[in-house]
Amino acid sequence: MASRNTRILEAAARVIARRGVRGLRVEELAAEAGVSTGLIYYHFKDRTGILRHTLEFINDRAERYTTVRDADAPPLGPREELEQILLLELQDTAEVRENSAAWGELRASAVFDPALREDLARATLVWVQEVAALLGRVRPMAPAAQLAAAAERLTALLEGLSTRWLSGGLGIDHARTLMRGGIEAELSGLEAR
Amino acid sequence: MASRNTRILEAAARVIARRGVRGLRVEELAAEAGVSTGLIYYHFKDRTGILRHTLEFINDRAERYTTVRDADAPPLGPREELEQILLLELQDTAEVRENSAAWGELRASAVFDPALREDLARATLVWVQEVAALLGRVRPMAPAAQLAAAAERLTALLEGLSTRWLSGGLGIDHARTLMRGGIEAELSGLEAR
DNA sequence: GTCTATAAACCGATAGAC
DNA sequence: GTCTATCGGTTTATAGAC
Known part of the structure; x- marks a missing residue:
């Protein structure tokens, strides 16, 4: 266009x-x-x-x-796909950095600018639902409400880690490690016992 | 003064x-x-x-x-103390809202203003260590590195949830529920098996 | 659709009276 | 210490030519 x-x-x-x-x-x-x-x-x-x-x-x-994704790459399992989608926002490349910084800024600005809130809420919802669906494929027995809650937490955690990374409080490798650990903890919480 | x-x-x-x-x-x-x-x-x-x-x-x-805290309040168990300290920032009172908004602003501004980073890093470190110590009292068998990681995640999660709350994307009750669930998930991940 | 020029509003900061 | 009045720079937004 x-x-x-x-x-x-x-x-x-x-x-x-x-x-x-x-x-x-x-x-x-x-x-x-x-x-x-x-x-x-x-x-x-x-x-x-x-x-x-x-x-x-x-x-x-x-x-x-x-x-x-590469056309001839091996198909990803749900767990790998989940990790990948959440870790994509934590990469030190120009484009990702730009996106993450801009996204964080828009989120922070929406605190004081109601005009931005609607778009933000819509985008967040799509994002959360995507993650919830992936979580559901890793833990098929988990109730939908718990999947939704875990997805909300994981995306919120990602935003928190991203802001710390961009504000210099966290190295990118450490941020990625923490994100992986967060996924593990949530999956652990969703586990059938 | x-x-x-x-x-x-x-x-x-x-x-x-x-x-x-x-x-x-x-x-x-x-x-x-x-x-x-x-x-x-x-x-x-x-x-x-x-x-x-x-x-x-x-x-x-x-x-x-x-x-x-109240002088004659019953002494809190480590788990309760942990929850309380993390939920204190998620309250819809004027003073907490003011503080959370200002803190979020400070964090977001530091992305573009290196002059703010040092103070921020110091304050964050104290905060993370406090949470890690509390986690250690709930899960005495967990290795220190895992406690530190969980504390970093929980505080980052809190910042993420706080920003969503303040930007209108999340009701305060739901935010608190999610935070409690995050604590549970992390404790679940730290569990001895 | 795109530019130049400029209006209009805004806002940080200061001077000077009390 | 506190106020009133105002200046000057900055920034958003518009008018009008091409």
Whole structure:
């Protein structure tokens, strides 16, 4: 779709990852995208519109890099798929870092900006349900309510670890180890006895 | 100490909880405190000074409400103490909400402001060690490294849940239920078999 | 659709009276 | 110590040409 539009959104993700939602200046975004401020307002109406569309954009992008896999790779078991999907957000590559930083910022900004909450809630719901479904494949006997709760915790844990990683309080390897341990603990809690 | 000063800091905590660090406007703070902007600059030099003193103020306050307990209350078992300390940050009272919001803001701001990281890392370390010690009293046979990891996860989970709660994605009761379940899952993972 | 130019609002900070 | 009044820089947002 509108490739100029996409160019601005990619630039917005970079600027947010660098300066935060709080630090995003429309003029800096314009420079980063190589367009004028006027064009940005033409496309996105106002500052909040920029933010909302960027949230949607990084969300789509995360879905993409979450699902892309080698065609000839061995099929993953549910446990491996679960680990992979949760660990994908904890990688020290430019794109993942951008997505994680932008996502964390949008989440933190939503605390003070109700306009962002609806989109955020919708995206979170999809994400939680996806994880709950995978958990259900690893623990088929577990009741749905417990699966949902474990999924909410694991995604919340991921956000917490991600923020600590990005704020320099946690090395990426340690963060990944902790995430794996969290999965194990939740599966342990869901175990039939 | 200067009671007028404290009055401004209390007002600042309220404004930050409502608008965030980035959304704090000196004029709004002045109105909230019932003083003039000039007086605020007289006391705190500049906007950064306001922020620094407010964060210090909030931190002291959090320590207080974390440790104060009834003198004649029945002594808590380690498990109860663990739950209590982790659930204290998930309460819908003005003071806790203010503190949690400010803490989340501080954490989120540190992603883009290295100057904040040192204080944050120190405070986090104390917090994690406290939780690890409590976990050790519930599971005396668990190795120290596993206790430390579980403590890091539980505190990260708390931050994740807290942010979701404050951003409207999670009711406070549900957040508390999830936190309790997280404690249970971690204890389950630490169980001797 | 895109740009340039600029209006309008906002906000941090200071001066000076009391 | 405290207030009123205001300046000057910054930033969002719009008008109008192309």
